[in-house]
Amino acid sequence: MSKLEIKAPMPGTFYRKPSPDSAPFKADGDDVAAGDVVGLIEVMKSFHEVKAEAAGKAIRFLLDDSDAIMAGQTIAEIDG
Amino acid sequence: MAVKVINPGLLTSVQDLGRPGYFHLGIPTSGAMDSYALRAANLLVGNEEGAAGLEAVFVGPKLEFTQDSVVAVTGAEMPVRIDGQEHPGWSAIPIKAGQTLSFDYLKSGARIYIAIAGGIDVPVALGSRSTYPIGALGGFKGRAIAAGDELPVGKAGRAVNGASVPESLRRKSPMPVELRIVPGLYDHRVTKASLDRFFEEEWKVAPEADRMGYRFKGGTPLEFVEREQPFGAGSDPSNIVDSCYPYGSVQVPGGTEPIILHRDAVSGGGYFMIGTVISADMDLIGQLQPNTPSRFRRVTMEEAMQARHEEAARLDKLRAHLG
Numbered sequence: 001m002s003k004l005e006i007k008a009p010m011p012g013t014f015y016r017k018p019s020p021d022s023a024p025f026k027a028d029g030d031d032v033a034a035g036d037v038v039g040l041i042e043v044m045k046s047f048h049e050v051k052a053e054a055a056g057k058a059i060r061f062l063l064d065d066s067d068a069i070m071a072g073q074t075i076a077e078i079d080g
Numbered sequence: 081m082a083v084k085v086i087n088p089g090l091l092t093s094v095q096d097l098g099r100p101g102y103f104h105l106g107i108p109t110s111g112a113m114d115s116y117a118l119r120a121a122n123l124l125v126g127n128e129e130g131a132a133g134l135e136a137v138f139v140g141p142k143l144e145f146t147q148d149s150v151v152a153v154t155g156a157e158m159p160v161r162i163d164g165q166e167h168p169g170w171s172a173i174p175i176k177a178g179q180t181l182s183f184d185y186l187k188s189g190a191r192i193y194i195a196i197a198g199g200i201d202v203p204v205a206l207g208s209r210s211t212y213p214i215g216a217l218g219g220f221k222g223r224a225i226a227a228g229d230e231l232p233v234g235k236a237g238r239a240v241n242g243a244s245v246p247e248s249l250r251r252k253s254p255m256p257v258e259l260r261i262v263p264g265l266y267d268h269r270v271t272k273a274s275l276d277r278f279f280e281e282e283w284k285v286a287p288e289a290d291r292m293g294y295r296f297k298g299g300t301p302l303e304f305v306e307r308e309q310p311f312g313a314g315s316d317p318s319n320i321v322d323s324c325y326p327y328g329s330v331q332v333p334g335g336t337e338p339i340i341l342h343r344d345a346v347s348g349g350g351y352f353m354i355g356t357v358i359s360a361d362m363d364l365i366g367q368l369q370p371n372t373p374s375r376f377r378r379v380t381m382e383e384a385m386q387a388r389h390e391e392a393a394r395l396d397k398l399r400a401h402l403g
Contacts, residue, residue, distance in 0.1 A: 009139055011370050011371070013370070044288065068370065070369070070371075
């Protein structure tokens with residue numbers, strides 16, 4: 001079993017939920033399919049979906065909702 | 081020849097040095113936010129300094145070349161790849177027909193400039209090839225580039241394989257970033273204590289910052305000098321009777337989040353301006369990522385002119401090196 005990282009394609013503000021009152025896209029420990037949305041990054045007045053490139057198990061987020069994020073920073077890890 | 085857009089990145093547009101002369105009609109200058117980086121990229125591939133190139137913010141595009149050419153990538157630090165192999169930035173790189181130019185994650189800075197020998201040959205609109213997307217003016221069909229576009233490229237000039245910009249002539253972003261501001265024309269609207277604090281506190285680039293304006297947050301809200309709002313001004317103390325907005329002017333709507341107007345900004349409105357960023361620091365703003373810690377430093381007009389001379393001298397050195 002290998003560890004896969006889901007990285008931020010761009011800098012901005014990271015959100016785990018589609019809207020403030022919604023449930024998070026993924027809860028810690030959830031399994032992930034390739035193409036699943038795991039969060040949003042807000043930058044330049046628009047929101048961009050962050051998708052998992054590969055399937056994996058037991059997602060673990062390394063940062064919280066509304067955290068500042070840099071391009072290339074690891075958002076979450078999954079077991080591949 | 082043409083360059084095919086496989087993936088446009090986040091927001092990539094054709095830009096040259098801009099469209100001066102129409103700001104009084106509400107049409108912004110547009111053009112490269114980091115004009116020095118665009119000039120350097122053009123000189124590297126043997127173009128005129130003001131040829132049109134691509135400005136890509138945060139995420140690089142993926143481009144396929146249909147003919148042999150020479151490219152250069154300057155500005156932000158973002159690893160350059162041709163058919164997967166890494167190449168240096170700030171250097172002329174030969175690329176062959178059928179090869180693909182792509183990029184890794186952004187490492188520092190915010191915007192890369194891609195110059196292609198011959199320049200992007202889109203039609204000239206009001207004297208410029210720069211894209212102003214909100215006005216659907218200039219660039220490639222008046223918009224950011226999209227997957228499937230074929231960007232026309234002009235005839236290449238002299239070949240310059242192997243040219244490179246020395247480290248000393250590449251912009252470094254000092255951290256925390258310091259932007260120099262000449263106070264005015266409406267700084268009298270805030271109290272002296274509030275104005276002093278504005279220049280002492282640390283601010284951070286807000287995620288909303290874009291080509292129109294760079295917004296900052298994190299400082300203490302401003303305190304305004306009390307007055308009865310004049311006829312024609314809005315009711316908020318940050319409102320004034322409408323005025324012209326200079327390029328680089330710093331408005332603070334509601335007294336909370338300063339916004340530095342940049343290349344695609346509106347030319348006038350009813351917010352007071354606390355000052356204007358000096359011309360020598362405008363390019364640097366184009367390289368600021370969201371959340372970058374920043375300070376504003378108060379300078380005099382004499383200091384601003386001195387900084388402008390230093391910038392001009394650096395550009396002359398670049399021209400001498402690549403000319």
